[in-house]
Amino acid sequence: MNSNKMKAVVRSKYGPPDILKIETVEKPIPKDHEVLIRVYATTVNRTDCAILWGKPFIMKFFTGLFKPNDPIPGTDFAGRIEAVGKNVKSFKVGEKVWGFDDNGLSSHAQYMTLSENKAMTTFPDHITYEQAAASLEGAHYAYNFINKVKLKPGQKVLVNGATGAIGSALVQQLKFFGASVTAVCNTKNVALIQSLGADRVIDYTQEDFTAIADQKYHYIFDAVGKSSFAQCKRLLHPGGVYASSELGAMAQNPVLALITPILGKKKVKFPIPLDKKESLLFIKNLTEEGEFKPVIDRKYSLEKVVEAYQYVASGQKTGNVILTMEEA
């Protein structure tokens, strides 16, 4: 392939996965403060699906009101720096880097450019590009559940949806902070979730966690958005917090986050993710300490991107789904 060209996933409108095409496009050129990255692995995650469909609608204020601002999707990456702009101070050619931005990075391509000031850092030598890519988006959202509360060692936390990218990272991060974790998952993933350190596992095909009678929790984190505050309130200690990764069936969760602190002792928090750099440095530290291992479900080549999106959109992936770009 001409060295000024690259393969990329492209789309020109919002819609389902089959609007995605693989095309040969111009390789981006880094501006003075940017680096050029050869992407080796990226994920297809739930944020990518939301950006693909343009749903919920509010997302379009960030990604393009009538059509996507960026024709190339992708929100995270792990790769190697191939060139640096003349003002770049923090990165060198040849360094292995990882990063993400949930508003879009155009990382579903062989090459991408990124400002050195964005959420990007070098990653530990002992992990692969695939492991690095799988440690980003879900782990970032997981950390945003934890940094919205004042978690203390020994406190009891229930995680629903413990097998997703967010849930599987959340269980590990909660254990790192010394919490006692009850994780809710499907029968097929009980052993996996135990291996991530959960103290108690509830198989949702056998037992409804909202009906348990022998335990109260300081925090209930629904990482798959299948429950409601009304269902879970009974399970919370006074002062306890419920948080969900979804808006809720009636988009009630952000509203409850505003009114429950005024109305009573049990609160809702909405985990809006804010500081991406802080999350990235936390994830890097955890990975270096050997305290976090991403769960990888399936890997697809770039050419199979439509299948990858269809699988992720099914809501049944376990952990992370990788797109690999080893072939130049």
Ligand SMILES: NC(=O)c1ccc[n+]([C@@H]2O[C@H](COP(=O)([O-])OP(=O)(O)OC[C@H]3O[C@@H](n4cnc5c(N)ncnc54)[C@H](OP(=O)(O)O)[C@@H]3O)[C@@H](O)[C@H]2O)c1
């Ligand atoms: N707030 C945000 O900005 C934001 C950003 C990204 C994602 N999200 C949302 O966060 C959620 C999780 O995303 P994700 O990527 O971590 O995972 P995901 O791909 O949505 O998978 C969630 C996991 O939940 C499990 N699950 C499905 N139905 C369940 C149920 N009824 N009860 C308990 N678990 C169930 C599934 O596994 P098993 O059934 O096999 O156990 C699956 O592994 C999604 O709803 C997504 O839309 C929100």
